[in-house]
Amino acid sequence: MRRLSKRQAIFLPDEWNIIEEGFHPEKNFMLETIFTVANGYLGLRGNLDEDFPDKSQSFKATYINGFYEEYDITYPEGGYGFAKRGEAMVNVADVKTFEIIIDGEKFTLFNGKINKYVRKLDMRNGRLVREIIWEFNSSKKIYIIFERLACLKRQHLGAINIRIKPLNFSGRIKIVSKIDGNSSNLLETEDVRVGSGIEKFPFETIKAYCDKLNGFLMQKTKKSRLSYGCMVDHGLSIKEFFCKSFVDKEKNLVTFEIEFDAKQNMEYSLTKYFSYFTQRDVEEDLIEELCAAEILEAKKIGFENLLKEQREFLETFWENADVVVKGDPKIQQAIRFSLFSLLQSTGRNGISNIAAKGLTGEGYGGHYFWDSEIYIMPFFIYTHPEIARMLLIHRYNLLDAARQRAEELHHRGALYPWRTIAGKECSAYFPAGTAQYHINADIVYAIKKYFEATDDLDFIKNYGAEIVFESARFYADLGHFSEEKDGKFCIFCVTGPDEYTALVDNNAYTNYMVQMNLEFAARLYSLLKETDKEAFERLCNKLKLSDEEIELWKKIANNMYLPYNAKLKIIPQDDSFIYKKRFDLSKIPEDQFPLLLHWHYLDIYRYQICKQPDVLLLIYLLREKFSYEDLKNNYEYYEPITTHDSSLSSAIFSILAVELNLLEKAYEYFRYTARMDLDDLNDNTKDGIHAACMGGAWQAVVFGFGGMRTGNGLLSFSPRLPKNIDYISFKVKYKGCTIKGEITKNKAIYTLLAGEAILLSHYSQTFELKSGQAKEFVIET
Template sequence: MRKLPKKQSILLPDDWNIIEEGFHPQHNFMLETIFTVANGYLGLRGNLDEDFPDKCQSFKATYINGFYEEYDITYPEGGYGFAKRGEAMVNVADVKTFEITIEGEKFNLFSGKIYKHIRKLDMKSGTVVREILWESERGRKIFISFERLACFKRQHLGAINIRIKPLNFSGRIKIVSKIDGNSSNLLETEDVRVGSGIEKFPFETSKAHCSELKGFLMQKTKKSRLSYGCMAEHILSFGDFQHKSFADKEKNLVIFEIEFDAEKDMEYNLTKYFSYFTQRDVEEDLIEERCAAEILEAKKMGFENLLKEQREFLETFWENADVVVKGDPKIQQAIRFSLFSLLQSTGRNGISNIAAKGLTGEGYGGHYFWDSEIYIMPFFIYSQPEIAKMLLLYRYNILDAARKRARELHHRGALYPWRTIAGKECSAYFPAGTAQYHINADIVYAIKKYFEATDDLEFIKNYGAEIVFEVARFFSELGHFSEAKGGKFCIFCVTGPDEYTALVDNNAYTNYMVKMTLEFATELYNLLKEKDSNALEKLCRKIELLKDEVLLWKNIADNMYLPYNPELKIISQDDSFIYKKRLDLSKIPENQFPLLLNWHYLDIYRYQVCKQPDVLLLIYLLRENFTFEDLKNNYEYYEPITTHDSSLSPAIFSILAAELGYLDKAYEYFVYTARMDLDDLNDNTKDGIHAACMGGAWQALVFGFGGMRTNKDRLSFAPKLPQRLECLSFKVRYKGKVLKVEITKDKASYTLLEGESVQLSHYGSSFELKRGQAKEFILAN
């Protein structure tokens, strides 16, 4: 069994803030990820505000969720149906960097003397504040503060406020501010998880102009032919200053130079408002106009009112989403950072989703995966269902692309891409990409859970059922009834969640999830027939669905081949898995993990070794289908051979270990999940957050230690806390009701905050709560 790595954090523990005290240039790349501010649309990577020497490793970046460039995928040996053209989130124009000169000396933390340097991400205000007390090489001491935000309520708008105060001198200060359109993406690296595929500068600059302290830059991607615009304007709190501004389209720059005579102990304030729009939001010829309107509104409000609006937005978010953990302050900080990061990462416009690295870095090229549906979606379903709905609408909006991909592979129905932005399959390695057909079922699973939790029949009628029916249609053609397996429906040559086992027959996760999909599709067909036959008939005409297909779905579901080994009393991961040699992970040197970076794929595929849970994830997702003995047997079998090379892995192990009563082990897996980025446990936080891992941290608390399970008609709980935790409290939104759950070592209480009544279950004991009513249960030690 592999030991999980541990590290000492350089960040201070705090319930509501992420704090760096002191200057740590050796960790700057990682800290840029942590101190990102974003709003689901616009992501401002947490670069230092000033230019600095190359000795400090940095990647300056600004991202727009869903805005992408295309690139050609080349293969030494290609093949039919291989992904030919990729999509990558592009690094757009930078507005965050300033040059500050004090009496001819450039402000730079690599020179002079630092008396104070504090950087703080405030999760109540949604800002990053940086305060510096610095003395130049010639002895001029100055206080500088930078405050940066991406507005949650105005997703196209951001702002930076700078405060400058000379402490022991009076003199000339110059500030240079830019819209710098010379941004580029990371190139491919030896790490297959990093790099965009975009090899050269991806833009053509179509506009660059300025007037006074306001400027605009517009660029178009060279291959996807998508335009975006960025406008910035500066507001100064003092009147006596000189300025110059100029734009250079050829150099992709708009530059503003502001100079003033500063007096000792006087504070000077500059606010920079900026707005981004893309051609995916509005017509190309409206981009500049819409940017200007956002800036005008921001100026009317002022920076302080934008901060107030931001705090009010987050107050509502935390009221619904907060999870209170007592006993370990680093865990309280970590879970709030996870939830805040998910909010920052999540698109809410129906044309964007959640990139694997959020809007913080370029790992995986800004692609969307199954991470969204299986790991992140539950948090939003049970706390912010309106956001969950928008994420599912994104899947509906790329349904035509999924249909096209299915036809390309000679199937009817729809095949969703393994990794994508706008709908194309962008995975260049098909055994770990296209072959993971379970992506279809994962999306259906999310729709099913959303519907169970919200009763949103309108969504099902207008969007959800069409996705489910097209996916069911695809799956009905993916396999066949095999005489060699007793006439059961088998699915051959697929890859399940465990990417260290590829192109296998009858992957258990896939078969079970296909069965779930076909059963849910049949259920929805019958439900719509009963509730709104006109809507069903309209949909059937649109997609040419026949009743015979629905009957086939039921027949396949009833006769699905479900792998099981009676001797070992486990679910076989696939037809061949248990016949391979088991790897002893304890004998593999730690520097060889992750295996995918140090071993050839073939050398991995021929062993019993798992990158992440496969059968165990299946048991977790479809828990009602399996006994406690099934869970225990499979956990004991698969845990020793799981490397956790995927950040998706430890959360599921934590949840299942908690149910099994292995609370110390559950807590160890949970801590690894929750602190992965703040402590840089995988040495790759520099490439961006692990968004799915953050969703997994919420699930590990709520479904693991909270013991929550969901089904069609009620929530059930079987809570238990590990030794290190004293109290766990969270809220759940379910069928329009809001339930508060509080758990300590010796009791659990449930309070209905909203809704007339709710049916619940505690360790199998059913009970009902009325609005405002609470019920308490004693927990056995």
């Protein structure tokens, strides 16, 4: 790999926890990302509970997946069909920040003395814990524990528990708790990947009140005109206390001041419950009522029972999703952090998806990309298919917007946006946005893989087939049969996955994936025709489908132009790629990476330089279409010119390197993938996690070192381990069965944990497993 950072993590190498021991204010921005807690709906960025005085090194934020503000996209020189209105995930009211005043001294880690400081993200129990012993005012010591959670079983709910114990004194303690509605998003920066594009304060407050320990704030975005509400209430273990609450409408604040006398060595507890609902979930006039119901239920069951629910939820999650890696404790920690982060990031309500940065930061404006389908979806398909189903239903719910976009660009069918939240195309740079027409096929690929793994025909009938058909219709209209290419179907002026090569003809990835889309569409058409006449006729009537149109799809698929260069024995990335000057990446100074921040796009586009795998990603996704020689030749051709400036890159190189038996290289790519955020390898974790990279880490274990492949209804494995890894185990769900794989350097064991029976393959040796049965195979070295 061209660059492998030597950065050292500040986290202790614990397999189930991310532990910061000692206070590291210089790393605060990055740590806020790592210590986020979220539940797929609500994201609580990991800022300090008592706030951070240097605002340039902190960004306290709370996000709701799929809740957005609109902004105008302006161009010095515009054009027809350019995206005109963007969407960005907004930072909503903050409830996480407190002021704690002890005997007149404000608690802050920047004054006094820190005798103990431990912060821990507990991935088994789904909570963030900070434990502090603070010394102030002539050796007075106080012990404080903060616990924070976003409830995984109750996605509109979160809670923070504060426990305080004066260790060597008695005194007066005041806790100031707030609903701070004066939230703002990050402004645009020189980094094109960061900044929301929306104005600094996007809200108007439409309701605010408080009553003793309870308060409510409702705000509406100024342009998208979407409302959300936030309600809080407090539970105290203290019998005698004074509480003053008030609203400051000008500052969009609801404030609670709670005071009590604290005795030495006595522990005092305050729990803050909070609930958020938005107009995207429910009607606006129901928001307050539902917030109140959620809070009432939370107070009734209490904080300890919320923790119990959290543990129970995660026991089920880890039972299905856990990956064990022995030989490198930091890798074990990293892979679990990746999977936990994917769970925290993923919407499960059909109106949200997975933002590129999850719910941890504002990189890429909170937009959903193809990352969801190609990099993250496999993890859910094979461990929690019910979540994968909801993610695909989200895409179905955006289908009408995709139809409108296709019509705007004078095409039939539907064109999904390259980046979006609610369905609009939000990419202001069309060469690396709209021109990536492969987005449709990426979504169809995920539908195909989901259907192969689950046999969920109801999903196909009610959701999936319509997406597949409309995507096929779009592609049939996009290209044409070219006489200059011997009558083959060609697609011109597109951009493939490699964003350092734009607006090209016959991008190989796109052409092959379009062929897959058309073939799958024709297969679904026949399947529905044979199995469910009513569903078939309903879809045909709705879409005005005919046998003639399906025959056209088959003709296009059979005559798709699929580039190949016999001299080089490779698949050219596109019609012009191999004729460009090949660039020696070793001659580019390290401080010029990533190139998109230091080079003009024209300087990038005219060379053979790849940001990420393109042809190699194609070979990985459609592995059954290519020989071992195809893989080897293309890997050797494209690896030296790939910068890995995209976090999507290294996982695919790792997986393919395993198959080529380049095990140490595979491990290097894998370690870079797995530790991307914990070690801040790209120096931008402050902007949010790299969610797709985390999905890639799972794929690198299961598809890479586990050697798993799917195709022709058969699950196959060709495992092998590098010297740094002694053992891996994982579980996958396939066609109603749960299979556990355990791999060492010289043997593999496959166990059928659930299901009656299944056929599997180990290095092309087919075998059957029955319920509860395990079979062991020797791995030849």
